[in-house]
Amino acid sequence: MPPANLAFQLLPRQGECVINASSPPLAVELNGITKRFPGVVANKDIAISVRKGTVHALIGENGAGKSTLMKILYGMQKPDEGTIAVDGEQVSFSSPGDAIARGIGMVHQHFMLADNLTVLENVVLGGEKLYGIGAKARKKIVEISDAYGLGVRPDALVEDLGVADRQRVEILKVLYRGARTLILDEPTAVLVPQEVDALFDNLRELKAEGLTVIFISHKLGEVLKVADDITVIRRGTTVGTADPKTATTKQLAELMVGSELPTPETRESTVTDVAMLKVQDLRLAATDPDGVVREVLAGIDFTIHKGEVLGIAGVEGNGQTELIEALMGMVLPDGGVITLDGKDISTMPTRGRREGGIGYIPEDRHRHALLLESPLWENRILGHVTEAPNSKRGILDPKAARKDTERIVREYDVRTPGIEVTAASLSGGNQQKLIVGREMSHNPKFLIAAHPTRGVDVGAQAQIWDAIREARREGLAVLLISADLDELIGLSDTLRVIYRGRLVADADPATITPEELGTAMTGAARGHLEATDNPSAAADGDTTEDEAR
Numbered sequence: 001m002p003p004a005n006l007a008f009q010l011l012p013r014q015g016e017c018v019i020n021a022s023s024p025p026l027a028v029e030l031n032g033i034t035k036r037f038p039g040v041v042a043n044k045d046i047a048i049s050v051r052k053g054t055v056h057a058l059i060g061e062n063g064a065g066k067s068t069l070m071k072i073l074y075g076m077q078k079p080d081e082g083t084i085a086v087d088g089e090q091v092s093f094s095s096p097g098d099a100i101a102r103g104i105g106m107v108h109q110h111f112m113l114a115d116n117l118t119v120l121e122n123v124v125l126g127g128e129k130l131y132g133i134g135a136k137a138r139k140k141i142v143e144i145s146d147a148y149g150l151g152v153r154p155d156a157l158v159e160d161l162g163v164a165d166r167q168r169v170e171i172l173k174v175l176y177r178g179a180r181t182l183i184l185d186e187p188t189a190v191l192v193p194q195e196v197d198a199l200f201d202n203l204r205e206l207k208a209e210g211l212t213v214i215f216i217s218h219k220l221g222e223v224l225k226v227a228d229d230i231t232v233i234r235r236g237t238t239v240g241t242a243d244p245k246t247a248t249t250k251q252l253a254e255l256m257v258g259s260e261l262p263t264p265e266t267r268e269s270t271v272t273d274v275a276m277l278k279v280q281d282l283r284l285a286a287t288d289p290d291g292v293v294r295e296v297l298a299g300i301d302f303t304i305h306k307g308e309v310l311g312i313a314g315v316e317g318n319g320q321t322e323l324i325e326a327l328m329g330m331v332l333p334d335g336g337v338i339t340l341d342g343k344d345i346s347t348m349p350t351r352g353r354r355e356g357g358i359g360y361i362p363e364d365r366h367r368h369a370l371l372l373e374s375p376l377w378e379n380r381i382l383g384h385v386t387e388a389p390n391s392k393r394g395i396l397d398p399k400a401a402r403k404d405t406e407r408i409v410r411e412y413d414v415r416t417p418g419i420e421v422t423a424a425s426l427s428g429g430n431q432q433k434l435i436v437g438r439e440m441s442h443n444p445k446f447l448i449a450a451h452p453t454r455g456v457d458v459g460a461q462a463q464i465w466d467a468i469r470e471a472r473r474e475g476l477a478v479l480l481i482s483a484d485l486d487e488l489i490g491l492s493d494t495l496r497v498i499y500r501g502r503l504v505a506d507a508d509p510a511t512i513t514p515e516e517l518g519t520a521m522t523g524a525a526r527g528h529l530e531a532t533d534n535p536s537a538a539a540d541g542d543t544t545e546d547e548a549r
Contacts, residue, residue, distance in 0.1 A: 026088065027052040027181050027212040028073065028104075033082035035068055037425070039417030042068040044236045046082070050181070050229075055203055055213045057223040057244070060233035061257050061459055063415045063427040066216055067109075069233070070183050073214075074106040075099040086181075105179030107170040109186040109216075109428055110366045115159035119152055123173045130177065144175050148202045160288075162317035164195070164483075181212040186428075186454075188222055193485060193518040195315075200226045218456060219484075220249040232256055257459045264465050264490030270307035271493050275339075276477035277304045277327075277446050282336035284322055284501075296322045297333065297501045304446070309468070309478040311492030311509070313485065315521050319501035320481050321363070324448055327479070328360060329353050341445055354383055359444030361435055363451045363481070365428075369435045372424035376416065377405040379423050380438050387442060408437035413463060429456035436464050440471060447471070450481045465491065485514035499523045 028050040035043040043065045050056040060066050071077045073084065075093030084091050086102045093099045096106070113122050124130075124137045131137040138154050145152040150168040158166065167187065174182055188196045203213055203226060217223050223230060223244065230242040232255045240255055282300035287293050297319050304310045314320055325331045327338060329350040338346045345353055354360075360383065362368035370379050381390045381401050389400035405419045412433045416426055423431055432453070439447065449468065453461045468491065472478060482488045488495065489509045497505040497520045505520045507529035520529055 025052050026050060027086070028214070029085040029088075030069070030073065031083050031085075033069060033072060033079050033084075035065075035072060035077065035079050041236055043072070043079070046233070046236070046238050048231050048238060050212060050214060052087075052212055053207050053210050054228035055207060055215050055226050057215045057217065057227035057230045058233065059217065059220065059223060059230060059252060059256055061429070063430055064233045064256075065236040066233055067185065067427060070106060070185065070214070070216065073099065074104060074183060100177050100179070103178065103180035104183070105174030105177055105181070106183040107167070107174055107185060107187060110364075111166045111170050113158045113166060113169060115157075117158060118154065119156050119158060119161075119169050120154040122158055122169060123154075123176050127177055140176060141172065144172050148172075148175070148205065149198060162321065164316035180210070181214065182206070183214045183216070185216045186218065187215070188217065188219060193514055196222065218458060218461070220252045220458070223252070224249065253458050264461075264487045269493060270473050270475075272306040272308075272475070274306045275303050276306050276308075276341055277479070278337070278339040279303070279327075280337045280339075282323075282326060282333050282338065284326060284331065284333045286322070295501055297326065300336070300501075300503060302496060302503065304477040304479060306475040306477055307472055308493045309472055309480050309491050311480045311482070311488040311495045312498055313488055313495060313517050313521055314481075314498035316483070318498050320450070320498060322501070323498070324360075324363075324450055324481070327353075327448060328358065351386065355386060357443075357445035359439035359442060359447040361439055361447070361449045361452045363454070365431055365435055370423045370431060373422050375422060376409070376414075376419040376426075376434060377402045379434065380405040380408060382438070384438070384442055404441065408434065408441060412437035412467070429460040432456050433460055433463060436467055440467055444471075444476065446477045446479070448479050448481075451483060452480070453482075453484065453487060485517050489514065489517065497521055497526075497529075499526075505529055 026049050030046060030048045033043050033046040034041070046065070046069055048058070058066050068077065072079050075096045075098045078094070084093070086104065091102060114125070117125070120138055120141060123141055124133050131140045141152065141154050144150070150172050152168055152172050158169065161169070188199060206213060215223070215227060224247060227244045230244055230247065230252070231238055232240045232242065232252070234256060242252060242255070279300055279302050282297055283295065284297040285293055286296045300323065302310060312320060312323070322331070326333045329348055332347065336346070337344060340353070340356055340358065343356070345356065348356070366372060369382070371382065377398070381396070384390055385396070389397060389404045391397055392400070402419060408414065409416060409419060414426070414430050414433045414437065416430060423434070426434070436452065452468065453464050456464065468478060480488060480491055489512060492509045495507040495509050495512065495517070496503045497507070497517070499521065500523070504523070504526040505528070507517060507520070512529055516529060
């Protein structure tokens with residue numbers, strides 16, 4: 001743990017936050033918050049004071065108690081001990097409705113939207129009395145969207161939206177209800193650098209209007225960039241505060257987990273000349289909400305060799321999801337050939353691809369990777385029902401599945417009271433480690449890793465990166481899709497940029513910068529990207545957006 005200095009203030013005793021007497025009034029004050037669950041103490045004597053009109057960052061390991069604390073503040077759970085004060089008045093919340101009535105809104109890391117409803121219907125759901133459900137509500141939604149640059153389309157079906165657009169709908173939903181204190185749980189996890197900057201500009205606008213933001217993030221550099229105050233939680237209790245003006249990411253990491261900040265950088269090359277996955281002229285069309293047929297994948301060509309990580313960079317919604325679905329057999333492409341280890345799998349069903357050696361870490365673990373209300377050992381079986389140790393001669397083997405789940409929990413440091421608890425009871429990072437352990441346990445030939453460290457802390461990040469690097473050394477071929485450009489550059493042997501369903505550019509991970517890569521992702525560059533002091537010229541000649549399509 002770093003020494004107390006200008007950057008850090010270690011709390012004099014557990015749960016005591018020190019706020020300068022000249023500070024602005026407090027929007028939220030939590031004192032002595034304790035919450036116990038069977039077999040675990042999630043929060044213990046936590047104290048946090050959040051100044052009005054500021055961005056207050058809350059950081060800590062997965063499982064440190066951040067989400068539980070915010071659910072208590074949002075009325076989703078009742079504390080066993082402690083008090084909550086909002087605007088100087090002590091309150092007691094029995095439901096999120098009580099918290100919303102006091103001006104507190106929460107955007108969850110895993111979104112709370114109804115896929116079969118439109119954006120407008122999702123926003124007004126439960127708030128019909130505010131602006132009705134018609135023209136007045138639509139006008140208000142457009143006003144908020146325009147004011148904060150959210151780009152939300154009221155008539156779009158949520159099931160047609162990418163992850164980034166879903167997040168913007170959630171933010172708009174909170175603002176629509178008149179929240180004065182916003183809890184944002186991992187709000188930048190799905191954004192590219194330019195979008196992160198735009199979000200931070202929005203947060204500054206919110207501050208200027210007197211709104212307060214509680215910002216939960218594992219991206220420590222972003223925390224230092226946007227926060228006015230930082231509180232660190234470890235093992236369920238507050239252990240210190242940090243001044244973002246003088247603190248460093250290294251110091252924050254050490255205070256959070258007692259170790260240095262991990263890096264995704266992979267120094268040695270393990271790429272072989274043996275092709276594992278070949279994709280040739282892959283094409284897929286889809287009908288958009290307006291009934292217009294458009295190409296979502298157009299002429300996709302790439303090869304991934306044994307021991308190689310191919311990184312795909314792109315703004316959400318440019319064909320990444322459709323590419324994954326085509327490779328997994330969830331949709332059949334309109335044309336093209338997919339070859340795995342020399343075998344044509346273009347029309348093979350998903351189970352056959354799984355049994356043939358494809359591992360899959362989905363981008364949305366709640367929708368595509370877990371049964372949240374089922375125990376961990378049942379989740380270990382998902383996607384691998386016909387494979388050992390989950391089944392034997394075509395019959396499920398729960399005893400063997402349980403035993404192997406215990407091994408995964410141990411080897412991947414999944415922090416849980418036991419394998420009989422539900423997946424929903426784990427923190428996001430521990431859910432992700434369970435998924436990674438499950439997929440790696442079948443020694444895949446080819447792994448699709450979509451945002452593998454989204455929403456996980458620095459400790460879990462390091463473990464997941466190590467698992468991918470180790471498997472890569474043993475010959476695993478990996479398709480890596482991530483919104484974390486440092487992760488993409490650090491782990492990849494080869495980089496490609498996808499834009500409007502086409503691979504428009506490639507780059508050398510050894511020389512490209514996140515800023516240059518982010519510029520290419522907007523469609524502003526194509527061809528081979530070369531490192532340059534001028535990111536806007538980081539391609540074989542500048543191109544317009546139309547030329548890059």
